[in-house]
Amino acid sequence: MKNPITIQELEALLEDSNTQAEALNNYFEYLPTGPFTGEYRLKSHVQVIEAGAAGTEGVTEGAPLINIVEKLLNKANSLxxxxxxxxxxxxxxxxxxxxxxxxxxxxxxxxxxxxxxxxxxxxxxxxxxxxxxxxxxxxxxxxxxxxxxxxxxxxxxxxxxxxxxxxxxxxxxxxxxxxxxxxxxxxxxxxxxxxxxxxxxxxxxxxxxxxxxxxxxxxxxxxxxxxxxxxxxxxxxxxxxxxxxxxxxxxxxxxxxxxxxxxxxxxxxxxxxxxxxxxxxxxxxxxxxxxxxxxxxxxxxxxxxxxxxxxxxxxxxxxxxxxxxxxxxxxxxxxxxxx
The missing domain is CATH 3.40.50.1110 (SGNH hydrolase)
Structure with a gap:
């Protein structure tokens, strides 16, 4: 499991049917949000960096990351x-x-x-x-x-x-x-x-x-x-x-x-x-x-x-x-x- 990982790398893992399962298991967790619903969210320890970021600069923890990688979450929730x-x-x-x-x-x-x-x-x-x-x-x-x-x-x-x-x-x-x-x-x-x-x-x-x-x-x-x-x-x-x-x-x-x-x-x-x-x-x-x-x-x-x-x-x-x-x-x- 690569951590930190770039947004682009994580998106590619979710797009590939050969790596979807591992990506969901390693990077996401499912949380119930209502009686008939729930959603996948990034695990709290996952760090995502924007492409080109060096070291820890540009790293964002799971919860504040929602707006940055919204389309990744949509992918996880729509498989x-x-x-x-x-x-x-x-x-x-x-x-x-x-x-x-x-x-x-x-x-x-x-x-x-x-x-x-x-x-x-x-x-x-x-x-x-x-x-x-x-x-x-x-x-x-x-x-x-x-x-x-x-x-x-x-x-x-x-x-x-x-x-x-x-x-x-x-x-x-x-x-x-x-x-x-x-x-x-x-x-x-x-x-x-x-x-x-x-x-x-x-x-x-x-x-x-x-x-x-x-x-x-x-x-x-x-x-x-x-x-x-x-x-x-x-x-x-x-x-x-x-x-x-x-x-x-x-x-x-x-x-x-x-x-x-x-x-x-x-x-x-x-x-x-x-x-x-x-x-x-x-x-x-x-x-x-x-x-x-x-x-x-x-x-x-x-x-x-x-x-x-x-x-x-x-x-x-x-x-x-x-x-x-x-x-x-x-x-x-x-x-x-x-x-």
């Missing part, structure tokens, strides 16, 4: 998406592939990578990973961990992707980070006889706000792409844990929810309302389909990677629901002409 783009570019020209565009949060793009020998692999296989594995699809993935529905609406990256790639389906995952990033501030003391009493009334307002952004997205999609099949979901009952920074701990320390059954009951209340709002919203549209994932992944630690994300097996169960829905609504692609 999985780059791999997906590469696969999509290879597959979209195959006549027997159905083109799908996906947009969303870490249920569609789990960001964290792990080292396996000399390679880097996704630590968790998310929904889109399983869709990509299906030989029937060519998947253009726009997802990013930590995506919030308000940014998806305002940035509208999906519109350009739909116009360019003309998919049969658009699949959206969002709202979880919007809600649970502010969840700790919603929790209060309550009574187990009235599970909603553990939440301030603002929790209902937050769900209404999320629904409003979905309304805006569906208005754009159904007006501009009337034949496009749109698929939404509202998450399963997630897994509050006693050591969970974003959900479990606030329930215990702020709300006084000492019993696991009560914490799970509160999650069920939240997710039922969240799901119902999106199901009601999608119902009037002929080409908008809501997938009810509730009860798909058991609220059992054997199926969960952390309190927000299922593990590989759990996400497989979720992905199967999406594949079943796609089988129902999509027309098979035309077979490739034979010579």
């Amino acid at each position: 999985a998406r780059r791999d997906r783009d590469r696969l999509f570019d290879q597959r979209r020209g195959e006549a027997d592939r159905i083109v799908i565009v996906t947009e969303g949060d870490s249920w569609f793009q789990y960001p964290r990578l792990k080292r396996l020998g000399i390679t880097i692999s996704k630590e968790v296989k998310d929904v889109v990973d399983y869709l990509i594995e299906d030989s029937r699809y060519a998947v253009k993935s726009l997802g990013g961990a930590g995506d919030v529905i308000r940014n998806i609406f305002h940035l509208s990256e999906y519109i350009e992707a739909i116009e360019e790639h003309q998919p049969q389906a658009f699949i959206l995952s969002g709202g979880g980070n919007d809600f649970f990033e502010v969840f700790p501030s919603m929790v209060r003391k309550g009574s187990a006889d009235d599970i909603q009493s553990f939440l301030k009334t603002t929790w209902l307002t937050e769900i209404k706000v999320i629904k409003t952004y979905y309304e805006g997205i569906l208005e754009v999609l159904t007006k501009n792409f009337p034949s496009l099949q749109v698929v939404l979901h509202g998450y399963d009952y997630i897994m509050p844990r006693t050591d969970g920074k974003w959900i479990g701990k606030p329930m215990i320390t702020t709300g006084g929810l000492k019993l696991d059954k009560d914490r799970k009951a509160l999650i069920r209340t939240i997710m039922d309302r969240f799901n119902q709002s999106l199901e009601d919203l999608s119902a009037p549209y002929e080409n908008v389909h809501f997938i009810n994932l509730r009860g798909t992944v058991p609220q059992d630690e054997r199926f969960w990677h952390d309190e927000i994300h299922p593990n590989d097996h759990g996400f497989r169960l979720v992905a199967d629901k999406f594949i079943t829905k796609l089988d129902e609504i999509l027309v098979p692609a035309s077979p490739r002409p034979t010579a």
